[in-house]
Amino acid sequence: MAKAPIGHTRWAIADNYIPSWSHGPEPELASHEGLSILNTGDREVEVRITLYFTDREPAGPYKVKVGARRTNHVRMNLLDDPEPVPLGQPFSTVVEADGPVVVQLTRLDSRQAENALLSVIAFAG
Amino acid sequence: MAKAPIGHTRWAIADNYIPSWSHGPEPELASHEGLSILNTGDREVEVRITLYFTDREPAGPYKVKVGARRTNHVRMNLLDDPEPVPLGQPFSTVVEADGPVVVQLTRLDSRQAENALLSVIAFAG
Amino acid sequence: MAKAPIGHTRWAIADNYIPSWSHGPEPELASHEGLSILNTGDREVEVRITLYFTDREPAGPYKVKVGARRTNHVRMNLLDDPEPVPLGQPFSTVVEADGPVVVQLTRLDSRQAENALLSVIAFAG
Amino acid sequence: MAKAPIGHTRWAIADNYIPSWSHGPEPELASHEGLSILNTGDREVEVRITLYFTDREPAGPYKVKVGARRTNHVRMNLLDDPEPVPLGQPFSTVVEADGPVVVQLTRLDSRQAENALLSVIAFAG
Numbered sequence A, B, C, D: 001m002a003k004a005p006i007g008h009t010r011w012a013i014a015d016n017y018i019p020s021w022s023h024g025p026e027p028e029l030a031s032h033e034g035l036s037i038l039n040t041g042d043r044e045v046e047v048r049i050t051l052y053f054t055d056r057e058p059a060g061p062y063k064v065k066v067g068a069r070r071t072n073h074v075r076m077n078l079l080d081d082p083e084p085v086p087l088g089q090p091f092s093t094v095v096e097a098d099g100p101v102v103v104q105l106t107r108l109d110s111r112q113a114e115n116a117l118l119s120v121i122a123f124a125g
Helices: none
Strands: A008-016 A032-039 A045-052 A059-066 A070-075 A091-109 A116-121 B008-016 B032-039 B045-052 B059-066 B070-075 B091-109 B116-121 C008-016 C032-039 C045-052 C059-066 C070-075 C091-109 C116-121 D008-016 D032-039 D045-052 D059-066 D070-075 D091-109 D116-121
Touching (some): A008 B091, A008 B116, A032 A045, A032 A059, A059 A091, A091 B116, A091 D116, A116 D091, B008 C091, B008 C116, B032 B045, B032 B059, C008 D091, C008 D116, C032 C059, C059 C070, C059 C091, C091 D032, C091 D116, C116 D091, D032 D045, D032 D059, D059 D070, D059 D091
Parallel strands (some): A116 D116, C116 D116
Antiparallel strands (some): A008 A091, A008 B032, A032 D008, A045 A059, A045 A091, A091 A116, B032 B070, B045 B059, B045 B091, B091 B116, C008 C091, C032 C070, C032 C091, C091 C116, D008 D091, D032 D070, D032 D091, D045 D091
16 A cells, blocks of 8 residues: 555544443353554554543553554453453543554443444544 | 643534333433543533424533543433433434533433444534 | 534435334334434525435435424435335435535334344535 | 535545354345445446455455446455455455545344344545
């Protein structure tokens, strides 16, 4: 690809919520949020994730990497450094990268017998 | 974060609809719309929500606050000043803030036995 | 609102599809697509909807109006002038208005026993 | 339409995932991802689709065409040249066109008895 890598270096998601229970075979159908980060560029990108809450100071940064010409689908549930991501509580996310990336959030909610899905491209700004 | 707070000061959602009945344990699985507002800035933001209807003048403003470095997930169903938000009727929403915020709308529809989800980042303009 | 009306005058949706069957009480849970159009301005807006297909020339314009400070949630299924909107076939939509509006598409798919939802803010351009 | 064709020439989707099993009548309710591409212009557009993975170099380009004033709803599952699209694995997509198009991704997940839907307008950049 001759053009510059696609994307932005800062993204936000206002509505995060990881259901605290599930119904269905693990791990495919466990309730979760997946944060997909695409790096079309020719060098590895470092990503810093900060979580915002309703009643306390932000947590983070959680650091992840996305290789050159790779995508990283981060399971939010598994982030635990510097602290575990809370379940059953609303929060928001800011993603900052040292190179252009594209960020999308998808939630699988399997609290009832059948699963429900939502997905948004994050807000670039 | 050294950069300016992320977001815009005016946002719109064209499709709001709060189902008038539910199926499932309250409050987690009650049909509802959640309006998530993220404020990454270092001062509290005041938000004014105006609702637009199909057949009468707009209602509002409904006033909410979002603390510095906080997120507020507003349950639309619970807004009641200056008037309750109608159930089972289509409406639209404009969100105006006195500082940059990011706005996202999520609907949980549990009218049938299993829940359904939709979510959109609001339109910034 | 002292500021200009929010929105754009041209919007597009690439994925339209109205399922051709339903499961659940009518009309609330009939499979359908709703095209929500918000007009925050102080004069009525005229909207022209054009449908694009996979294998024939576009259909339309379908004309609808949105009053000053009103929202119009158009059931795509009910558009029939100049021709009915096809069921069970993919199509795309372009919305053109003579004033700024905000456009969102929501699909309720009730082909199986439980409903599924998707929603997108249309692409403004 | 006197105005220029609506859209952009490069789009990205960060979260692709085609469930590897289904539940429900084929082909309507088979799990799949549909990539909808709208071309409102007066000449045919050539589209190149590149897939990005978590652990290997990108695949593609997959080439598709969208006729003048037509829409093309590509079933991602059916892309097989230069190689089949993997099932049950996360990936990302970049769409490049030689004329303006609008791109939207919709996933139908029918792994459980009832279907779930998500849809996003791709990121234009």
